[in-house]
Amino acid sequence: MNNERPSYLREIFETKEIELNMGPQHPATHGVYRAILTLDGERIVGLNSVIGYLHRGIEKWAEYRTYKQATPIFDRLDYLSAVINCHGYVGAVEKLLGVEIPKKAEYIRVICDELQRLASHLIWLGTHALDIGAMSVLFYAIREREAVVDLLEAQLGQRLLNNAYPIGGVRFDFPKGWVEVCRKFLKVFKGKIDDYEELLTGNRIWRQRTIGVGYISREDAIAWGLSGPTLRASNVFFDVRKSIPYSAYPDFDFEIPLGQNGDVYDRYLCRIKEMRQSVRIIEQALDGMPEGELKAKVSPIIRPPVGEAYFTVEGSKGQLGFYIISDGKEKPYRVHIKSPSFINLQGLDVMSRHQLIADMVALIGSIDIVLGEVDR
Amino acid sequence: MMSYVYDLMKTPFVLALIKIVILLVVAFTVIAYITLVERRLLGFFQSRLGPNRVGPLGLIQPIADGVKLFIKEDTVPIHSNSLLFRIAPIFTFFPSLVGFGVLTFALPWITPASKMHLFALADVDLGVLLVLSLSSLGIFGLMLGGYASGSKYPYFGGLRACSQMLSYEVPLTLSIITVVMMANSFRLSDIVTAQQTHRLYFFIPLIISFVIYLICMIAETNRTPFDLPEGESEIIGFHTEYSGMRFGFYYVGEYTNVVFLSMLAPALFLGGYDIPFVNDIALWQVYPQLISILGFCSYAIKSVLFAYFYIWVRATFPRYRYDQLLKIGWLVLLPISLVNLFIVAGIKLFLLK
Amino acid sequence: MGRIKDINGSGYPEWIGLTKLDIILDYCRRNSLWPMTFGLACCAIEMICAMCSRFDLSRFGSEVMRPSPRQSDVMIIAGTVTLKMAPMVRRLYDEMPYPKWVIAMGNCAVHGGPFDDYAVLQGAGRILPVDIYISGCPPRPEALLYALMKLQEKIRNPKVVNEPHFIGPDYSKPTKGWMAKGEEIPEVVEEYLKQGRGVDSSQILE
């Protein structure tokens, strides 16, 4: 039997690969990320990431402002965790200046950071679940996030982009009654995390959609330089709060949740467990709040000595680093940001190989990119 | 003049027209308001309010949406197959609407002049089979709509819709066959009468069929967790390129399917217009009108339960993936429903004799 | 007569001059504003918050977020429009069917915000006819609700149909370079036109 088809028929029946643009306007890309997918049927055979749709020149912007003026712009980096970004930048400048921060200020910073981490993870949880199709979780998560945001607003004055810390400490002590409200919230919130888990963790569809999807091995994860929960889900112990301790984190007793398999489900579990740990940290910080000054003495015009400083914090997406070079003037000579989303996004190529379009959606949700941080 | 009108009223054609007008008005009202009910219910599930500003309790919201879509511009994209693009919404819409015609809503109504009116448009012999054969056409609406748009997202939506609806049609049919087997008739009134005379709702002996029906019902209407063809966060849907009222027809068509399948389900499994714990037929001999009305209410309540089930599921579950969906359809539901066929045949043959 | 025809400059059939019908149609139109799922930057988060439990945009019938521009009525530009993104924003706006409205949310969408640099478009008003501007960085969800109500007012009220409406700090008059309805499109879109897309419709008709 002749297996050869006539040439014109072969052309007709040949399955070709299709190129599909996902983004920049797509509900699942969490902003303006664009993925050019090469598809065979629904299976992804190639991924080409296009970024830069939100490039706003933040690093350059900071070089044209004084150290104090530049602080608020870093809130716009990862707009989901503005407080932590601010901590990172302020920490780098303080390192450059060699200022010792009062203990109380450090505690307040830790509390605000962890609250912000909760807020960020809640948004992640909601949008990730929405992408996979569980719409109610978004509303529950945002409901709790509103409480967190209220707490932050009471302390820092703004809901989202709160220019949180001045260089050298914090601006205010907690307002009256804040601590009690916070404790009450944390108590309620623990139950709410159980609620989310009830909706998702044991859910058969959720498990089928996430287990074994977007796998990245331990070696690959390290090689691609991933950080944050995306890295820890691949069973790598690296958390800046433990590995390179900063601020008041050494004072607290908390665990770093690790995943085993490095798939979407593990990343989900990691973040859920991380939220519980954040609650633990805040409770400890509220209990052991020291008395003292709020702010170290810093001269009104900041002129750091010539030199450079690199300061990293554990952002909600991963290791967030600030590298500042000073030439002794009022403005920084160079500010470079090691943004976790940008680096985690590189792993997408490895993770998305031979997955389906639907997995791609779950994957982008699971590595929790924020385009403000990717494009800067 | 009046006698002429009266004579005209007696001709079957006019009678059928009057029934159709009533049916369509009621059906469209129900379909319009189920969208509002869904949004309000989802609101309550998600601890928010839902539409409540437009009119009292938001009651004018569906009308506002409908009129808005009606006066919205209609676009036909460049690369589309223009004729196909225009006729595709018809297919998603008419099968279910025609399906309403074969439903029987209550026991026959006896007028004071001892005339019997069926509480249905046409209680035809073909019944369920007609419904199934028409609903097999519903696939074309999605498929052609996706293909004709000449755009990639709808294309994928059309492909997904195709394989999904095909995969779940066979288990759905097989589960309905077991009901037909119990009642020995395709006619929906016969199926309900069989349940009334046996004093046994079919969902008890046919529990497996019932569960399969519930799953396939959701899959056939493309709703969460099987809403792959319009998975908004993945591929934006087979109706991505549709705007204005053409999109409105897809939107309405989906809810028509929902309403229709949740009205079919009680008739098949929950005794339809039978009032629970009451010997309907005996009472009907005595108070025919009262039992007709109560039966209709009972039918409505049962249908609402199924519609609620749809919304409840939507608020709870994530979405399946394409391959998992096919796997469930072909490797789980199909074998189970085939085996179920033998089981029901055995029960009917050896136990119920 | 002219009124219904003027909405968005969208060319209604001319014979409709029934004012009463206008009222009903506008009532329906403004109570069913379906936004496009379109988050650009920071403000998108506040937009999500406005959709969710506490602020609940759905009360106004606006929770039906359509990911496709074809089915959406109002485009909420929530965040910074960069020069790279501007053609896409414009194309998405073009793909929306009439009648359509635009809300520019946040300082970045209003006038570029803090980013007066090489990468950022100085206000979405330069490429799109914006109906409502909301200032704030980011504006609170309440501001978005207020903007939506203002938009509803605008749809109802013929007097304000062709004027951009400002919320927040009182800009008495739009700055030079803002795009009014029916005006020619400034620089970025010219670029976009040069790429060969979006050919002037009059040329096609001839």
Place this chain on the structure above:
Amino acid sequence: MASIIILTAILIAIFSIFVVSLKHPISSAISLLVGFILLGIFYLLYEAEFVAAVQVLVYAGGIMVLYIMGIMFSDNEWIKITRQTHIQAPIAIILILIFFAFFGHKLYNSDYPSLSSKSSQQVTVVQTVKKPSNLPYPKMETNPRSVAVKLYSDYLYPFEVASVLLTVAVLGGIFLAKKEV
């Protein structure tokens, strides 16, 4: 009734002509689909209810899906440059017309039951009852039941052969489709 039947028949003929004459394969397929649905209606008008339902279920809802999927998968750009009519088309049309004239003449002269007998049937929707009977809906012998009894007694062997055919269809289909993948 006769007029509806004739109208349906004419429509079927028109759509059948569309199937072979339209240029784009998807248009032909849609014409075929409409033709199948109309054929179902045609059967229904002749009181072959079961066959009508099956016609729509299998042909329109099953086979047409397969056809249209096939068209969706194949690249049909080449159709546009292919000639739709053969060189023999005029001769064929003349032959067909002769054929139709011949058979029409034969049928017209034969004693085949005329269509007009259908129209004499009285249409009754409203029934008059003295008292409600024991059961609201009297049980009756329906068309599908009689089809079933015939199928499972007289046509037992063809029925079983059909299952063999279906099995062969699965084998063949998978064999064909899998080979090139």
Place this chain on the structure above:
Amino acid sequence: MVSSYLGIGILFVIAIIIVPFTMVLGKLFRPQKFEISKLEPFECGIEVKDVPQGKTSVHFYIVALVFLVFDVETVFLFPWAVAFDKLGLFGFFEVGIFLLLLIAAYIYAYLKGALKWEE
């Protein structure tokens, strides 16, 4: 009885006509403005160059193929189900043989990998 299908027939015609009728009626009320940029296919705001056609894997096709066989099978089951009380045990075995052959085909399709979707 054909006459009982009268209502269904009218409803069928009305249901088909509703869509074109509404669209034509709406033409009087809706705006219409020709802009070439509006009619571009939507792909997340990116300019589209190619139209999807004939580029998809054959797997979808196999689904339709297997479906067709089972669709025809259900057609044979319908008369059996509706006359089950008349056919009795004989019909049960008859259909049993019929279904067993089909199940054999189903198992063949499964073993050949036609029903496997995760590659």
